[in-house]
Amino acid sequence: MTLLQARGLMKSYGPTPALRGVDLDLAEGEILAVTGPSGCGKSTLLHCLSGILRPDAGEVLYGGQRLDTRSEADRSRLRRTDFGVLFQFGQLVAELTAAENVALPLLLAGQGRREARTAALDWLERLGVADVADVRPGEMSGGQQQRCAAARALVTGPKVLFADEPTGALDALAGERLMAQLTQVAHERRTGVVLVTHEDSVAAYADREIALRDGAVDPTGLGADVPAGG
Numbered sequence: 001m002t003l004l005q006a007r008g009l010m011k012s013y014g015p016t017p018a019l020r021g022v023d024l025d026l027a028e029g030e031i032l033a034v035t036g037p038s039g040c041g042k043s044t045l046l047h048c049l050s051g052i053l054r055p056d057a058g059e060v061l062y063g064g065q066r067l068d069t070r071s072e073a074d075r076s077r078l079r080r081t082d083f084g085v086l087f088q089f090g091q092l093v094a095e096l097t098a099a100e101n102v103a104l105p106l107l108l109a110g111q112g113r114r115e116a117r118t119a120a121l122d123w124l125e126r127l128g129v130a131d132v133a134d135v136r137p138g139e140m141s142g143g144q145q146q147r148c149a150a151a152r153a154l155v156t157g158p159k160v161l162f163a164d165e166p167t168g169a170l171d172a173l174a175g176e177r178l179m180a181q182l183t184q185v186a187h188e189r190r191t192g193v194v195l196v197t198h199e200d201s202v203a204a205y206a207d208r209e210i211a212l213r214d215g216a217v218d219p220t221g222l223g224a225d226v227p228a229g230g
């Protein structure tokens with residue numbers, strides 16, 4: 001079933017067009033990689049899809065309903081209940097342990113402490129970092145921190161995870177571990193993932209890939225520059 005759709009998305013910052021008519025579909029449990037060189041519009045697309053930015057033209061549909069025309073308050077509520085986000089730097093709270101960080105969204109949503117901790121431990125286990133449950137971010141490796149951040153993004157059971165260069169700060173091995181675990185979770189829990197990356201080795205984990213080039217989907221599927229004569 002289709003979770004998220006974009007039709008003809010256009011967005012400019014002043015005179016600079018960042019998106020020039022982008023179409024895409026994301027199905028339940030599907031990992032869609034959005035690739036392309038820096039400045040091609042990946043972050044702008046992610047922000048339009050997640051309702052942070054309103055496109056200038058075109059539409060975003062979530063579960064078949066227009067998302068982009070809803071009020072700021074509605075979109076903000078939807079982001080909390082239905083969407084999860086994971087950035088390049090996980091932004092864990094330094095003063096809290098891994099388990100406390102992961103439990104935080106549940107506590108904020110009104111869940112009891114014991115229940116929230118149980119769910120947090122469960123998600124740390126699922127991401128392969130149960131061993132650092134009571135450790136603070138400063139004492140974890142970058143890869144462990146990102147997997148905790150992923151657990152925190154997923155603990156509320158989002159339907160869509162928006163991941164913006166989630167492996168960007170990790171070495172190759174840590175990046176692969178994160179992607180392997182994210183892929184497994186997405187497929188098991190039917191979570192749709194929009195994965196923004198400029199790394200081919202990361203995009204390789206996706207079920208499908210669209211390449212952006214100057215704000216449009218590249219029909220050749222090649223996001224990067226193709227050398228002249230090559």
Ligand code: ADP
Pocket residue numbers: 013016017018036037038039040041042043044045
């Ligand atoms: P990517 O994520 O692929 O690097 P972005 O979506 O960040 O691409 O940027 C697309 C284009 O829009 C670039 O030309 C960038 O300079 C421009 N841009 C992005 N954000 C802003 C902004 N807040 N103000 C002005 N221009 C912006």
Ligand code: ADP
Pocket residue numbers: 038039042043087088089091164165
């Ligand atoms: P680019 O895709 O051009 O490398 P970034 O992804 O670094 O650009 O940033 C694009 C947008 O995403 C920026 O407007 C920034 O505010 C937001 N952003 C990037 N990283 C984070 C983060 N860790 N936390 C919150 N916002 C972020």
